[in-house]
Amino acid sequence: MLACARLSALGLLLALCRGRGEDGGDSCDNFTDLDLSHCFLGTSLYVRLLLYTRANPACGRELHHRRFPSEPLFNLSRPTAFVVHGYRPTGAPPVWIDRLVRLLAEGRDLNVVVVDWNRGAANLNYLAAVAYTREAAHNLTAFIRAMQDEGASLGSVHLIGVSLGAHLAGFVGANLKGKIGRITGLDPAGPLFTSATPDERLDPSDAIFVDVLHTDMDSFGLRGAHGHIDFYANGGADQPGCPKTIFAGKSYFVCDHQRSMLLYLCALNRTCSLTAYPCASYADFLDGRCLQCEAFKPASCPQLGYDIIQWRESLLRLGQTKVFFSTTASQPYKKLNYKVDMVTWNQYLRWGVVYIRLHSGRNVTEVRVDHKLLRFEQFTSTRLLAQFDEDLPHVHKISLRINTGNVIGPRYKIRVLQIRLTPLERPERPPMCRFDIIMEENTEVAFRPLSCDSRP
Structure with missing residues (x-):
């Protein structure tokens, strides 16, 4: 793969990329690399399986469907993770494939098998690629059954399907009567699957445990809930930092869809700790109505990534669960969430949005809670979810502003009887x-935070 080429370019021994070539020598077996001419002409399905382990995390070894037991690196007593890519309209290898394989192979004692069906997925005609998913699924099903015949446990099989590959993984699971251990769907493809029945797409019955991440439900991704747990990043549609106009070119079309893989890679690398909260909708989550996770064991909110499996028993007991989280535009993507409880008193009804700043030395982070207008009147209790882009560990000052938009006439005073910020x-x-605190509307007031036990 490209990683092997880089190592060779640096002068390292090619032996680091151990794999059998057709001539019997040592070489890497690389992901099929096609070009636009193949896509224009169309490709017929051909499935290759490339093995990676801790012993060869950067260099694939192609597994032969019938002779794989002779491959010494393929240890059937280990869990096996199959990585299934999606539609490839340009024919090039997925840009994320090397990194995902390395993170899986180096971080855990696994057989990592890349399901290379680029010949089939590389078609300008998307309908043809969709049609090939069933045939590719039968091919992979036969391989997993052969693994089972050699002593492998179906419960130790994990399929990670990306976009169209998520449905392909679901078809494999359905062929095996839902007995494989786990399927992870990263923004399952939406086109041609929007009105599909459960047996025509990924659904919870395809594996013992199914987890799904949504990032582009209003375009290339699939709406709805299709796993035992469905993660919705920023509501599951538009992602921060992605272009909003077509003038951005290709990025406008693919950025939201590709964010699912970027978030998953970051979670695998343990540089992102993305906590999600069970809720009926993203709007309810932003309103601060869904900030409790007592129903889960362990007694904490689930986190995106490979280790979501530790919440499996709770999720299977609870049934299909939707969880929501917000991110920043770039790594490490994590926002720091505060539950903010306010009790206000003011003589006249006011509507407005809330600005909160946290100060730590010279560092400042600000949040604007403006997804809807908030109501402030006599003895109003208001709960907010304040999501800050930066984590400031030692907050010595807090600034608060309630903006009502009133620019004509006198500024009315608002009395904050209590404000409490709890880091979630x-x-x-x-x-x-x-x-x-006595404050005027549209005017910032700053104060030093106190212990919540210090109320006079």
Whole structure:
């Protein structure tokens, strides 16, 4: 693969890329690399299986469907993760494939098998690629059955399907009567699957455990819930940092869809800790109505990534669960969530949005809670979800502003009887409080946070 070529270019021994070539010598077996001419002409399905392990994380060894037991690196007593790509309109290898394989192979004692069906997926005619998913699924099903005949457990099989590959993985699971251990669907493809029945797409019955991540439901991704747990990043549609106009070119079309893989890679690399909250909708999540996870064991909110499996028993007991989280535009993607509880008193009804700044030394992070207008009147209790882009561990000052948009006439005063900020993902940090603040609308007031036990 490309990683092997880089190592060779650096002068390292080609022996690091151990794999049998057709001539019997040592070489890497690479992902099929096609070009636009193949896509224009169309390709017929041909499935290759490329093995990676801790012993060869950067160099694939092609597995032969009938002679694979003779491959010494393919240890059937280990769990096996199959990586299934999706539609390839340009014919080039997926840009994420090397990194995903390395993170899986180096981080865990696994057989990582890349299901290379680029010959078949590389077609300008998307309908042809969709049609090939069934045939490719039968091919992979036969291989997994052969593994089972050699002593492998279906429960130790994990399929990671990307876009169209998520449905291909679902077809394999259905062929095996839902007995494989796990399927992960990364933004399952939407076109031609929007009105599909459960047996025509990925669904929870395809494996013992199915987890799904949504990032582009309003375009290339599939709407709805299709796993035992469905993660919705930023509501599952538009992603921060992605272009909003067609003038951005290709990125406008693919950025949201590709974000699913970027988030999953970041979670696998343990540089992102993306906590999600069970809720009926993203709007309810932003309203701060869904910030509890007592129903889960362990007693914490689920996190995106490979290790979601530790919440499996709770999720199987709870049934299909939707969980929501928000991200920043770039790595490490994580926002720091605060639950903010306010009790206000003011003589006249006001509607507005809330700005909160946290100060730590010279560092400042700000959030604008403006997804809807908030109501402030006599003795109003308001709960907010404040999502900050930066984690400031030692907050010495908080600034608060309630913007009502009133630019004509007198500024009315608002009395904040109590404000309490509780960090949701930092249980070791105590909540911060302040009591009895008099402020004018549209005017920022700053104060030093106090212990919530210090109320006079």
